Amino acid sequence: MLNGVSFSVGEGEFVGLIGPNGAGKSTLLRAALGLVEARGEVAIAGQNAAAMTARERARRIAYLPQEREIGWPVSVEMVVSLGRAPHRPAFAGLDGADRARIENAMGRMELEEFRRRPATELSGGEKARVLIARALAQDAPLLLADEPTAGLDPSHQIALMRLFAELAGEGRGVVASLHDLSLAARWCTRLVLLDRGSIIADGPPREVLTRERLRSVYGVEAHLAEAEGGMLVVPLDMAAR
Numbered sequence: 382m383l384n385g386v387s388f389s390v391g392e393g394e395f396v397g398l399i400g401p402n403g404a405g406k407s408t409l410l411r412a413a414l415g416l417v418e419a420r421g422e423v424a425i426a427g428q429n430a431a432a433m434t435a436r437e438r439a440r441r442i443a444y445l446p447q448e449r450e451i452g453w454p455v456s457v458e459m460v461v462s463l464g465r466a467p468h469r470p471a472f473a474g475l476d477g478a479d480r481a482r483i484e485n486a487m488g489r490m491e492l493e494e495f496r497r498r499p500a501t502e503l504s505g506g507e508k509a510r511v512l513i514a515r516a517l518a519q520d521a522p523l524l525l526a527d528e529p530t531a532g533l534d535p536s537h538q539i540a541l542m543r544l545f546a547e548l549a550g551e552g553r554g555v556v557a558s559l560h561d562l563s564l565a566a567r568w569c570t571r572l573v574l575l576d577r578g579s580i581i582a583d584g585p586p587r588e589v590l591t592r593e594r595l596r597s598v599y600g601v602e603a604h605l606a607e608a609e610g611g612m613l614v615v616p617l618d619m620a621a622r
């Protein structure tokens with residue numbers, strides 16, 4: 382459940398949605414997509430999202446769900462190409478521009494060598510990259526990603542955060558829920574901290590991530606440090622109750 386949550390994402394912002402398990406991060410992303418009933422209004426570029434068709438919304442918002450299941454043993458290339466569906470008339474084939482976007486998305490996620498493999502036969506992290514590539518192929522101005530780094534190795538985690546920062550730099554809005562606070566602090570332009578369905582803090586990473594907040598919201602003692610490229614947040618132990 383969310384209580385009176387209100388926030389907006391501007392072009393060029395890479396927002397990290399952080400907070401403990403059950404804080405409401407997924408619910409907030411799903412409410413923005415109209416997947417859960419929400420009292421209130423979701424506007425995209427000033428237009429009411431509830432009044433849009435699913436196709437119209439999908440052209441404006443790409444979504445990476447938390448679940449990484451791929452139901453059918455279709456090829457990686459086929460899964461990624463589904464990202465173009467909202468842009469094509471029903472039953473129409475892919476045109477050159479669609480193919481270029483699919484290739485670009487697969488290249489960015491380093492999936493070329495997997496293109497003919499059944500997506501169901503990949504490892505957990507590889508599947509995650511396929512689903513991220515599908516969301517990239519959707520080429521929407523707003524990208525909502527639910528725990529996009531879950532299951533990725535350190536190199537692919539950094540590559541993903543770098544890519545999302547680049548997408549924001551190109552003028553898109555990116556919102557990603559994250560549990561790795563160092564990744565969030567180093568790559569996001571802004572953090573929104575949720576706890577029990579409410580926004581506790583919203584601002585630049587250094588302002589949001591304080592030792593006191595990590596103690597009161599996450600219940601952990603953490604070491605905060607500066608390192609090359611930004612802040613480090615290392616949870617050390619449970620906070621004393």
Ligand SMILES: Nc1ncnc2c1ncn2[C@@H]1O[C@H](COP(=O)(O)OP(=O)(O)OP(=O)(O)O)[C@@H](O)[C@H]1O
Pocket residue numbers: 382400401402403404405406407408409
């Ligand atoms: N379909 C649902 N029906 C009822 N309650 C739900 C449903 N989905 C989630 N909730 C509840 O809403 C709250 C927020 O859940 P949500 O999945 O948004 O948390 P989260 O911050 O994404 O957590 P996590 O870090 O564990 O993924 C939780 O208390 C959860 O039990």
